[in-house]
Amino acid sequence: MADKVKIARQFIEAIPHARELGMQLTELADGRAEITMPYDARLVGDPKTGVLHGGAISTLMDTCCGAAVMSHPSAPGGTATIDLRIDYMRAATPGQKITARAHCYHITHAFAFVRAEALDEDSAHPVAVATGSFTVERG
Amino acid sequence: MAKQLHEPVQVVKQRRDAALKALVEGVPYVRFLGIEFDRRGDELTAVLRFDEKLIGNPLRQVLHGGVTAAFLEVAAIMTLSWSYLWPGIENGEIDVERMAAGELPRLPRTIGFTIDYLRAGLPRDAYARAVISRSGRRYASVRVEAWQDNRDRPFAQGSGHFLMPPEEAAKG
Numbered sequence A: 001m002a003d004k005v006k007i008a009r010q011f012i013e014a015i016p017h018a019r020e021l022g023m024q025l026t027e028l029a030d031g032r033a034e035i036t037m038p039y040d041a042r043l044v045g046d047p048k049t050g051v052l053h054g055g056a057i058s059t060l061m062d063t064c065c066g067a068a069v070m071s072h073p074s075a076p077g078g079t080a081t082i083d084l085r086i087d088y089m090r091a092a093t094p095g096q097k098i099t100a101r102a103h104c105y106h107i108t109h110a111f112a113f114v115r116a117e118a119l120d121e122d123s124a125h126p127v128a129v130a131t132g133s134f135t136v137e138r139g
Numbered sequence B: 001m002a003k004q005l006h007e008p009v010q011v012v013k014q015r016r017d018a019a020l021k022a023l024v025e026g027v028p029y030v031r032f033l034g035i036e037f038d039r040r041g042d043e044l045t046a047v048l049r050f051d052e053k054l055i056g057n058p059l060r061q062v063l064h065g066g067v068t069a070a071f072l073e074v075a076a077i078m079t080l081s082w083s084y085l086w087p088g089i090e091n092g093e094i095d096v097e098r099m100a101a102g103e104l105p106r107l108p109r110t111i112g113f114t115i116d117y118l119r120a121g122l123p124r125d126a127y128a129r130a131v132i133s134r135s136g137r138r139y140a141s142v143r144v145e146a147w148q149d150n151r152d153r154p155f156a157q158g159s160g161h162f163l164m165p166p167e168e169a170a171k172g
Helices: A002-013 A016-020 A054-070 B009-025 B028-033 B065-091 B096-100 B167-171
Strands: A024-029 A032-037 A044-046 A081-088 A098-107 A111-119 A128-135 B035-040 B043-048 B109-117 B126-135 B139-147 B156-163
Touching: A002 A016, A002 A024, A002 A054, A032 A054, A044 A054, A044 B028, A054 A081, A054 A098, A054 A111, A054 A128, A054 B028, A054 B065, A054 B109, A081 B065, B009 B028, B009 B035, B009 B065, B009 B096, B028 B035, B028 B065, B035 B065, B043 B065, B065 B109, B065 B126, B065 B139, B065 B156
Parallel strands: none
Antiparallel strands: A024 A032, A032 A098, A081 A128, A081 B109, A098 A111, A111 A128, B035 B043, B043 B126, B109 B156, B126 B139, B139 B156
């Protein structure tokens, strides 16, 4: 189990696009993952306000959901996103780090179901929430 | 400012292309991902140029699912913005030179977005087109499809709802 989490961690830390965005895996165990992403001017969607683009938040949540699936005790290996729904509650505060938390709450032979939220430093009010389904890849 | 009935084609193209360029280049994240837009009249096609930094798997050369999601969302927002700004660009209420100088009008904001992944994103260019299903005063609904080598084999589809800016904002 510990080995599997270690492999999942190495896998996630080696994803080229996640590295490009400066993502850091801060928690990974038993179907739960937490990943942070620093504020980056290249990811801004509204230059007037400096608010991050929703796409960057989606990318963080997709990565975090995949990590949660890989860390689930019943997951044999890799995963791929089947669908992902994201609701944006509010603009992320410019300059603040974004933290995504994902929970793989149900897994079958072939599919995994995940919920996630994205937070800035005001962790009482999520920036966005996501639900997704993922494949469970064997072998 | 009223425009003459039949403007020279270069003038029309120059104005539309300058407005589109200002919209696309005004958003840092769109530049970061390397998304461009082809325009035929008012129809837009988003183009995502492949780059190693967009890869989402250390073992296989596939696009990151988040990049695909972002690409669809950018295509949807840009298509919606373009349709919303088009009348103002055409009748001169929107000052394209001011747009080019970085004074962008307020644009629609995403309320929610759903993506279905149909196939792996290959390590090559991707294209997307969006269709506005509903265009209301307060919010609009858009669906969008992305493909790579074959137009008939999309690798992702999405749909979303977007909050529209207050009406006077379209005038810039």
